[in-house]
Amino acid sequence: MIGKQLPNLSSKSLFYNQDINIKKIANNNLFLINIFASWCAPCKVEHPFLMQLKKKKISIIGINYKDNKKNAKTFLKKYGNPYQDVLLDNKGELSINLGAYGVPETYLVDKNFKIIDKHIGPINNQFVNKVLSSK
DSSP: TTBOOOOOEEESSSSSEEEHHHHHSSSSSOEEEEEOOTHHHHHHHHHHHHHHHHHOOOOOEEEESSSHHHHHHHHHHHHOOSSEEEEEEESSHHHHHHHHHHHSEEEEOOOOBBEEEEEEEEEOHHHHHHHHOOO
């Protein structure tokens, strides 16, 4: 998917019962799409790095993968919410459309909705630095 256009992804929001489209909520800037789940142990490992990116004003859109809504909200309440918004992916279709292999996965997308990088597994300092240098 690197170098390709971001597919048109729409789903219900985790926070309110309304359909949202990633391309409509992205704010004409570099942004991340992060696929996560409350049951995913590596997602807990990467969460502090996502919070660090949020503090650096990097917009992050979450895709909640095959999760329970209540558990996802509890996870974000416990560890903090780095996301601008979260799309529900109950069946895994959004993630498959992105070319994801599992969770967590993170995509770096430019303002023209071109995928410029993909990180499989929990992000780390190296990925954070790559994102910040792309800003």
